[in-house]
Amino acid sequence: MRGPTIGIALAGLALVFAASSCADLKDDTQSSENLALGDALPGTNATQFAAAKANFQAAEGAPDGLGPIFNERSCMFCHQTGAVGGAGENIERRYGTLTNGVFDPLANTGGSLRQLFGIGGFNVGGLNCNSGVDANPAPGATIFAGRLTTPLFGLGLVDSLPDSRFDQLASREPAAIRGLVNRVTIALANPADSSQAVGGTRVGRFGWKAGVPSLGQFSADAYVNEMGITTSSCNGGVANRAFGTENRANRAPSNAVINGCPDDAVPGTDDDFATETNNCAGGVNQLQDDVKNFTFFMAHLAPPPPVAISAGTAQDRGRTLFNSTALQCSGCHRSDADIFVSTSAGGVPAGVVFTPYSDFLLHDMGTLGDGIGNAGDSVAVTRRMRTAPLWGLRSRNLLLHDGRTTDRSAAIAAHNGGANGQGTAAAAAFSALTSAQKSDLLAFLATL
Secondary structure (H helix, E strand, C coil): CCCCCCCECCCCCCCCCCCCCCCCCCCCCCCCCCCCCCCECCCCCHHHHHHHHHHHHCCCCHHHCCCCEECCCCCHHHCCECCCCCECCCEEEEEEEEECCEEECCHHHCCCEECCEECCEEEECCEEEECCCCCCCCCCCCEEEEEECCCCCCHHHHHCCCHHHHHHHHHHCCHHHCCECCEEECCCCCCCCCCCCCCCEEECCEECCCCECCHHHHHHHHHHHHHCCCEEEEECCEEECCCCCCCCCCCCCCCCCECCECCCCCCCCCEEHHHHCCCCCCCCCECCHHHHHHHHHHHCECCCCCCCCCCCCHHHHHHHHHCCCCCCHHHHCCCCCCCCECCCHHHCCCCCECCCCCCCCEEECHHHCCCCCCCCCEHHHHCEEECCCCCCHHHCCCECCCCCECCHHHHHHCCCCCCCCCCHHHHHHHHCCCHHHHHHHHHHHCCC
């Protein structure tokens, strides 16, 4: 199947755009001081975190169900800049076209995500099979976009926030740059959060288009779309097979046999947890084991530690500029201390105040938007991108959603998306700064 869009997005006024039920938190393995990038949240069970991290790092092969087409063999291979769980150098490829004025993901060619690799030849039951690869360019595609893989640090805290916090953020933003709260349907509920139910709605807070409502769903979606590994889980005693269908190169997603060959070296759903538990009989409520581990690892990654800023320094002056009404950066890259306080949802500690420098809302980025959407989206909708969190910025290399630059000034200036772009005013304000002011602002960004 083609799941929701994966990744994290750029912002209305962004400067840079840059998966287990959770066990009880115990064994206070570290204090909140001196955390390094990639460390676990204080209070996280160290043994469970290490096991989940090892699963996140493990490379998969065809015997594990990899493919038939895929983008990488391990979660870590896309998330390791700075530390395991960080951003990546990998750039996904998306495509589509406009049909009758609305976005068409070209599902008959496996769109809108183009997987870069295939497992090639394999043998099942004496049949010599071949996965094929995605065509490049896809037949009929006229819109092409790249998307960087994104950092995962601190996202369990974001996942814990109730929907109302995002509504509050939107209400505080000036009308000209106000973000859109994107409510999406829950395809896979996280058993660690009792408020989630399959078929219900939740604010989308992950993905380049804010189309993913939780880290659990993020994990299962990435497993099938990025690695081609299908899973089933149990939600309240009901089998959940939303992520149990293979992607197939240049064909509509299905499990139909082609010339007698199965989809990949592991026919059917690769990790069928629901079937293993007799279709979740007896009220089983658990994510498939790998998905559970990915979710636990991501949820318990601590936020990126900022650099301390001394009064009167260039960094301090840059912080003042960043938060100024005139420059508008903080209008979308928010740090509201009363909003960003974790709850215990998902198994993370409650009461953690964090500063992501994002509103996690959608903004019309004008010409900077990537033009990719869901089937039937208007052109205006395809321009919307989610505000990229700026925490951990100093550990990233490639910038903007497609990795087009390593220069932070160029990334800021690129937010001039024309008349429709909600980042245009901020880009213009940055352009109007003196060289000294620009230097101060960049000095502040280097502390994040």
